[in-house]
Amino acid sequence: MSQQSSQGVSRRGFLKGSGAAVAASTVVSSTEAEAAAPGLQVVSGETSITMKVNGKSMTAKVEPRTTLLDVLRYQFDLTGAKPVSLDGSSGASTVLVGGKAVMASTTLALAVARKEVTTCESLGGDVVPAAFVEHDAQQCGFCTPGFVVAVRAFLNRHPDATEEQIRAGLNGNICRCGTYANILQAVISLVKGN
Amino acid sequence: MAEVTYSWPENHKARLIGKRISRLDGMEKSTGTAKYTYDINLPKQLIVRALGCPHAHCRVISVDASAAERVAGVVLVHMIKAPGPGDDPVEIRADGTLLVAVAAETEAAAAEGVSKLKVKYELLESFVDDHDLQAAEAKKRTKKAGGGIELDEALGEPGDDDDEEEWEEQKVQELFAQSKYVVEGNYGIDTITHCCLEPHGSTLHWEGDRLKVNLSTQNVSRTDDGYADALKISADEVDVHCEYIGGGFGSKFKPDYWGITAAEIAKKTGRPIKFLLTRDQELKIGGNRPSGFIDVKLGADENGVVQVWDSHHWGTSGFNGSTVSVGNFPYVFRPKNWRRRATGIITDNEPSVAWRAPNHPQACAITQTAYDDLAAKMQADSLDIFLRNLENIDSPEKSLVYAEQLRIAADLIDWRKHWHLHGKGNRRGSVVEGLGIGIHKWGGTANSSNCLLKIHPDGGVESYCGTQDLGTGTRTICAMVLAETLGLPIDAVKVNIGSSTYPFSGASGGSTTVGAVSESHRRAAQEVLAQIFDLVAGKLEVPADKLEASNGSISVVGYSDKSMSWKQACSLIGIQPLEVTSIYKRGDDSPLSSSNVAGCQMARVAVDTDTGVVKIIKMVAVQDMGLVMNRKTAESQIYGALIMSIAAALFEQRINDPKTGAFINSELDNYRLPRLGDTGELVVHFHEPESERARGVIGLGEPPAISGGAAIANAVCNATGVRVPTLPLTPKRVLDALRTAKG
Ligand code: FES
Numbered sequence: 001m002s003q004q005s006s007q008g009v010s011r012r013g014f015l016k017g018s019g020a021a022v023a024a025s026t027v028v029s030s031t032e033a034e035a036a037a038p039g040l041q042v043v044s045g046e047t048s049i050t051m052k053v054n055g056k057s058m059t060a061k062v063e064p065r066t067t068l069l070d071v072l073r074y075q076f077d078l079t080g081a082k083p084v085s086l087d088g089s090s091g092a093s094t095v096l097v098g099g100k101a102v103m104a105s106t107t108l109a110l111a112v113a114r115k116e117v118t119t120c121e122s123l124g125g126d127v128v129p130a131a132f133v134e135h136d137a138q139q140c141g142f143c144t145p146g147f148v149v150a151v152r153a154f155l156n157r158h159p160d161a162t163e164e165q166i167r168a169g170l171n172g173n174i175c176r177c178g179t180y181a182n183i184l185q186a187v188i189s190l191v192k193g194n
Numbered sequence: 195m196a197e198v199t200y201s202w203p204e205n206h207k208a209r210l211i212g213k214r215i216s217r218l219d220g221m222e223k224s225t226g227t228a229k230y231t232y233d234i235n236l237p238k239q240l241i242v243r244a245l246g247c248p249h250a251h252c253r254v255i256s257v258d259a260s261a262a263e264r265v266a267g268v269v270l271v272h273m274i275k276a277p278g279p280g281d282d283p284v285e286i287r288a289d290g291t292l293l294v295a296v297a298a299e300t301e302a303a304a305a306e307g308v309s310k311l312k313v314k315y316e317l318l319e320s321f322v323d324d325h326d327l328q329a330a331e332a333k334k335r336t337k338k339a340g341g342g343i344e345l346d347e348a349l350g351e352p353g354d355d356d357d358e359e360e361w362e363e364q365k366v367q368e369l370f371a372q373s374k375y376v377v378e379g380n381y382g383i384d385t386i387t388h389c390c391l392e393p394h395g396s397t398l399h400w401e402g403d404r405l406k407v408n409l410s411t412q413n414v415s416r417t418d419d420g421y422a423d424a425l426k427i428s429a430d431e432v433d434v435h436c437e438y439i440g441g442g443f444g445s446k447f448k449p450d451y452w453g454i455t456a457a458e459i460a461k462k463t464g465r466p467i468k469f470l471l472t473r474d475q476e477l478k479i480g481g482n483r484p485s486g487f488i489d490v491k492l493g494a495d496e497n498g499v500v501q502v503w504d505s506h507h508w509g510t511s512g513f514n515g516s517t518v519s520v521g522n523f524p525y526v527f528r529p530k531n532w533r534r535r536a537t538g539i540i541t542d543n544e545p546s547v548a549w550r551a552p553n554h555p556q557a558c559a560i561t562q563t564a565y566d567d568l569a570a571k572m573q574a575d576s577l578d579i580f581l582r583n584l585e586n587i588d589s590p591e592k593s594l595v596y597a598e599q600l601r602i603a604a605d606l607i608d609w610r611k612h613w614h615l616h617g618k619g620n621r622r623g624s625v626v627e628g629l630g631i632g633i634h635k636w637g638g639t640a641n642s643s644n645c646l647l648k649i650h651p652d653g654g655v656e657s658y659c660g661t662q663d664l665g666t667g668t669r670t671i672c673a674m675v676l677a678e679t680l681g682l683p684i685d686a687v688k689v690n691i692g693s694s695t696y697p698f699s700g701a702s703g704g705s706t707t708v709g710a711v712s713e714s715h716r717r718a719a720q721e722v723l724a725q726i727f728d729l730v731a732g733k734l735e736v737p738a739d740k741l742e743a744s745n746g747s748i749s750v751v752g753y754s755d756k757s758m759s760w761k762q763a764c765s766l767i768g769i770q771p772l773e774v775t776s777i778y779k780r781g782d783d784s785p786l787s788s789s790n791v792a793g794c795q796m797a798r799v800a801v802d803t804d805t806g807v808v809k810i811i812k813m814v815a816v817q818d819m820g821l822v823m824n825r826k827t828a829e830s831q832i833y834g835a836l837i838m839s840i841a842a843a844l845f846e847q848r849i850n851d852p853k854t855g856a857f858i859n860s861e862l863d864n865y866r867l868p869r870l871g872d873t874g875e876l877v878v879h880f881h882e883p884e885s886e887r888a889r890g891v892i893g894l895g896e897p898p899a900i901s902g903g904a905a906i907a908n909a910v911c912n913a914t915g916v917r918v919p920t921l922p923l924t925p926k927r928v929l930d931a932l933r934t935a936k937g
Contacts, residue, residue: 066302070300070301073233074300077235079235080225082232082391082392082440085473085861085862085863086472090391090862120224121225123224129220129221130221132223132224133216133220133224134216136216138665139664140392140438140440141222141228142441143391145224171869171871173869174867175837176867177665178834178838181837182830182833
């Protein structure tokens with residue numbers, strides 16, 4: 001969960017919000033807040049933020065408790081990232097924020113203000129989904145978008161990964177249908193460049 | 195038109211069938227544009243969340259919804275299984291049972307509304323222990339769940355004066371006394387949950403009196419009646435759609451009570467409703483597989499062939515108190531003499547629903563382990579013992595098939611090289627390795643299916659069928675069959691599935707769907723083609739039976755110059771499309787499909803005796819399935835099934851708190867499932883001699899999900915020399931078993 005604290009939103013504050021009990025306010029750092037006041041700032045109620053999603057500037061209305069996942073799915077109709085587990089332990093909501101893989105389900109929308117978000121919907125021309133299709137690395141497909149983004153992020157860091165590294169490096173995502181063997185083949189093929 | 199004889203193309207002529215074809219919707223799934231029920235956002239929709247009961251057994255006395263109703267964005271609070279003002283208390287028998295629904299403008303507001311509900315409960319004593327039969331008996335929580343006995347005719351019959359049961363008991367004891375080897379053991383497997391990644395639920399709205407439902411369902415054609423019954427409307431007023439479903443392993447056949455709630459709230463509010471279970475609710479009430487525990491005694495002759503089997507098993511399917519069905523004990527094997535008995539335990543849990551190959555994985559895991567313990571006791575090779583016992587199996591005609599499959603699997607896993615007697619392998623530090631086997635069977639009869647096939651005068655081809663694609667690749671199979679039959683490229687046919695407004699097709703359960711759609715689509719395409727052949731024959735002045743469709747044209751066999759393009763041929767249809775609706779009824783004798791497959795799996799594992807951690811080194815699956823349709827997706831089914839077997843063998847289990855009954859690991863960080871790094875090397879082998887192809891299509895989904903658990907459990911026993919009796923074989927259980935064995 002380091003992505004939250006590094007973005008100025010405390011884990012505790014977040015959990016309070018996601019529990020939906022009360023989340024009247026969230027502390028965000030000035031660089032991310034819409035109003036560019038110096039230092040930390042308290043935001044409460046509904047505010048508008050912008051973020052760059054798949055290259056396009058988008059505006060969302062958010063409360064402090066609103067997750068990035070809810071913004072993507074309900075305001076931008078980008079439903080590739082999936083709501084599978086509240087705590088991010090399934091990896092199904094993986095997206096890239098500033099090039100880094102995060103779980104949209106455990107990332108507050110306010111923490112993403114003015115940042116670049118990449119979702120699997122933008123990866124149509126990427127080699128990763130094509131390899132998933134070629135190796136049939138999907139059954140029901142509900143975990144697949146999260147896996148595709150996780151693989152993209154993994155390959156960005158480890159373009160020459162060995163099989164051992166692949167087996168060790170893609171354990172943040174769950175597939176109930178059991179497509180791991182196919183995903184492994186897909187990633188091996190990408191590393192080999194075929 | 196001559197009568198159409200249904201058949202599959204010969205192997206060397208098939209262009210698509212039996213080949214590796216990429217699934218047609220792969221790109222949509224991989225780039226997140228495939229729309230699942232959860233993803234469909236309707237204008238003005240409300241989101242519903244519900245309060246799940248936090249207690250396993252209680253009475254709900256009253257609900258105070260006033261604070262919830264005051265939450266900004268909350269539109270409606272609706273009682274599900276809770277009393278309204280002045281109503282009698284409602285008894286709840288399972289943690290997670292949905293009590294009250296809150297409909298709101300956003301997910302967050304709905305969740306906040308739920309958190310503001312004030313409910314008064316009266317706690318009742320709960321009981322959740324399914325391991326301890328005596329404890330259940332003491333609490334009067336047991337129910338008889340069937341049984342029976344069969345003794346070899348050579349043993350004679352009880353005399354007129356004999357008490358039948360006493361006579362049988364005496365014979366069974368005599369058989370044990372005559373046995374060279376007697377094994378007594380107890381084995382078990384815990385309850386697991388479906389845990390579909392897309393939880394159960396719907397996004398729906400009313401259009402006047404018509405209910406339009408997007409439902410995450412395995413049963414597109416036949417959930418309308420469930421809505422109709424509950425809502426007092428008729429089935430023709432309900433349309434059900436499901437283009438994509440995020441996981442369905444036997445639990446998504448009905449609207450479920452929360453689906454009815456969604457329709458009721460949509461009616462009350464006049465707005466579309468999205469109501470999917472939370473992860474915690476999906477695990478608690480979305481569906482679970484019954485547990486099974488067994489006491490076994492078996493007796494074998496000097497060759498290790500089991501002569502007598504005597505077992506009593508128990509387990510729970512929740513508050514309706516059933517267990518794994520007794521009919522399959524021992525699994526696949528059927529000694530000449532057997533006695534078996536089952537007892538269900540009533541626990542305060544949601545009743546179980548079908549899970550991939552209902553009853554088989556548990557029966558396999560808790561009986562074929564006893565066969566392996568026989569090998570251990572004899573200090574014999576487990577493979578030899580499995581092979582020798584093929585002389586007594588429940589489908590004797592399959593014994594040669596199993597023998598061949600075991601031989602192939604043994605080669606693939608290098609059995610002879612890695613085999614050692616139980617507990618006698620080399621130790622590397624604290625790590626020991628072992629091998630294990632399981633064998634399985636399944637029916638896989640094609641379900642009923644109808645297909646409407648339309649050929650347009652411009653050559654366009656479209657099909658309609660109310661089936662669904664659970665991820666097995668149904669959509670792709672439909673297209674392959676049509677394109678193969680009509681001699682067209684696969685992208686020339688437009689397949690429509692996933693709507694109850696299309697012709698009926700059976701539910702996807704029991705490995706029946708690929709057979710079903712292969713039947714209906716092949717029949718429709720062959721019938722259409724016969725009509726087009728008649729038209730072309732007239733035009734080309736050749737007999738229709740000399741025509742064939744291939745490479746986008748219709749030509750005379752042997753005379754490629756006498757031909758017509760598909761488009762030209764279709765222009766002969768006239769101005770209206772040619773339509774054919776095929777009808778296939780389950781059980782109809784057909785040359786296109788049949789049933790009954792066999793399979794075996796072997797596992798090679800490494801066990802760390804210091805930490806109790808079991809790692810899969812390699813698993814091999816050998817499987818027959820009649821005619822292989824799509825080699826690529828069929829292989830994926832088996833890989834997936836192996837991984838699910840690893841899940842149930844090593845990781846997943848429902849854990850109830852013994853005191854409160856609460857289901858305490860209902861989130862994914864604690865409900866453990868294997869990850870990519872946990873699966874080892876997986877090898878899939880299709881067992882397909884020509885005799886198999888000739889059987890036509892047979893369902894594949896369930897069979898490879900059965901025997902992996904037994905294979906892994908047996909491999910762990912082979913590695914350590916100690917039986918870890920209950921699956922999943924968690925590190926703690928492995929260490930406990932090792933400690934107990936040491937004394
Ligand atoms: S493909 Fe179904 S969960 Fe991964």
